[in-house]
Amino acid sequence: MREAGPLVHCLTNSVVRQITADVLLAAGAAPAMVDHPDEAGDFAAIASGVLINVGNPTTEQVEGMHAAIAAARAADTPWVLDPVAVGGLTLRTDLATDWLRSGPAAIRANASETIALAGTGAGGRGVDSTEDVVAAEPAARDLSARSGAVVAVTGPRDLVVTQHPGDSTNTVPTTRATWIESGHPLLQKVIGTGCALGALTAAYLGAARQAGIADHDAVVAAHAHAGAAGTVAGRTAAGPGSFAVAWLDALYTLTPEEIAGAVTVTEA
Numbered sequence: 001m002r003e004a005g006p007l008v009h010c011l012t013n014s015v016v017r018q019i020t021a022d023v024l025l026a027a028g029a030a031p032a033m034v035d036h037p038d039e040a041g042d043f044a045a046i047a048s049g050v051l052i053n054v055g056n057p058t059t060e061q062v063e064g065m066h067a068a069i070a071a072a073r074a075a076d077t078p079w080v081l082d083p084v085a086v087g088g089l090t091l092r093t094d095l096a097t098d099w100l101r102s103g104p105a106a107i108r109a110n111a112s113e114t115i116a117l118a119g120t121g122a123g124g125r126g127v128d129s130t131e132d133v134v135a136a137e138p139a140a141r142d143l144s145a146r147s148g149a150v151v152a153v154t155g156p157r158d159l160v161v162t163q164h165p166g167d168s169t170n171t172v173p174t175t176r177a178t179w180i181e182s183g184h185p186l187l188q189k190v191i192g193t194g195c196a197l198g199a200l201t202a203a204y205l206g207a208a209r210q211a212g213i214a215d216h217d218a219v220v221a222a223h224a225h226a227g228a229a230g231t232v233a234g235r236t237a238a239g240p241g242s243f244a245v246a247w248l249d250a251l252y253t254l255t256p257e258e259i260a261g262a263v264t265v266t267e268a
Contacts, residue, residue, distance in 0.1 A: 001221070002028030006048030006206035010199050011035045011065050013055030013084065016192030019244075020051075023196035026251040027225060029203035040064035044071040044079075048206030051199045052099065054092040055084035062095065069102050078105035078205035078215065081149070082198035087116025100147040105205050106219050107143060108152045108198045111136035118142050133159050141175060150219045152201065154194060157181050158223045162216045178220050182227025182263035184234030186243040193247070197226045220265065228254055228262035 007030045010020055017033055024031040034043040037060060044050050050072045052065050072079040081104040083096035096117055109117065111131040118139035133155035140151040144163040153159045158180040187193045201222040208218035229250035237243035254262075 001204050001207040004048070004207035004210055005030060006203045006210075007032060007046070008049050008051065008199055008203045008206065009034060009040075009044050009047035009068065010051045010053070010202075011040060011061065011068055012051055012053035012082075012195060012199065013057075015056060016053075016195040019190075019192035020196045020199045022248055023226075023251060024199055024203060026248045027200055027203065029200075029207075031199070035061045035064040035068075037063035037067050041067035041071040044068035044077060045075045047072075047077060048210075049105075049202030049204075050077055050079035051082065051202045052079060052104075053082040053084060053195055053198055054086070054096055055082070055195060057092060057095070065095075069099060073103055078202065078209060080104060080106045080108060080198050080202045080205065082108050082195060083113050083117050084195065086113050093117075100143070100149075104147060104149040105215050106150045106152060106201055107147065108154065108194075108201050108219075110154055110194065114143065114151065114153050115139045133157055137161070137177070141177075150215050152219050152223060154197065154223070156183070158183075158227065160216060160219050160223065176216055177268040178216070179266040179268055180220060180223050180227060180263055181266075182224065183230040184237075184243070186234055186237060186240055187230045187247070189240040190244045190247070193226075193230075197222065200226055224263045224265065225251065225254070225259055228259040231262045232258075 021031040086093045114136040136153045140161040141163045144151045145165045151161045160178045163175045204218040204222040232250040233246035
């Protein structure tokens with residue numbers, strides 16, 4: 001990913017633009033925040049990856065998101081859906097549900113958002129999950145089978161699921177599920193860490209496709225990178241402020257070997 005330096009087009013909420021750009025730069029990608037409807041489609045067509053984050057949608061931004069998704073599909077550019085706080089609010093829930101049919105490469109969400117997007121729950125408390133990741137696994141499998149996306153559910157342990165439904169040539173569904181143990185509780189005390197992870201996932205997807213690496217592995221790598229940086233930052237941070245700085249520094253300095261050493265990855 002660092003060698004490729006992917007250009008990531010982020011249509012994200014106004015609260016997290018700064019940290020999202022900082023995370024992408026620290027990890028080795030190039031951020032762009034272009035959400036005007038007259039420009040979003042053009043930019044998505046040249047980007048390496050696209051993030052669609054519904055955290056704080058405006059009418060103009062939603063138009064830009066529609067344009068970016070259409071352009072990404074036409075260009076075969078991987079795009080990531082981050083269904084922030086779906087379930088409790090009708091507009092974003094309807095948007096995210098409709099976009100499941102538009103071929104996201106990945107969906108990144110917490111457990112409550114995953115369950116709500118699958119239509120089997122009401123969502124969490126705003127952006128905070130009220131469900132655990134294990135409870136969201138059936139919903140993640142269902143979302144993956146229906147949308148064709150890799151589904152990542154974040155929590156104390158992250159779960160990445162890819163499920164292919166059976167068809168006329170293969171009547172048995174195939175599933176890959178990967179658990180990732182890493183991170184630190186202070187990640188939940190810094191605004192935008194989850195949203196920035198969605199952008200990092202788009203960066204890894206863009207780089208992985210250039211290298212012929214599977215989308216599932218790209219999503220796992222993004223979560224491992226963010227989680228390992230959280231583990232390292234938590235060793236020295238006194239609180240959320242120092243943790244945020246240490247997390248960015250770790251995203252920048254960690255080697256692949258150090259990332260692998262700081263996480264536990266289990267194929268289930």
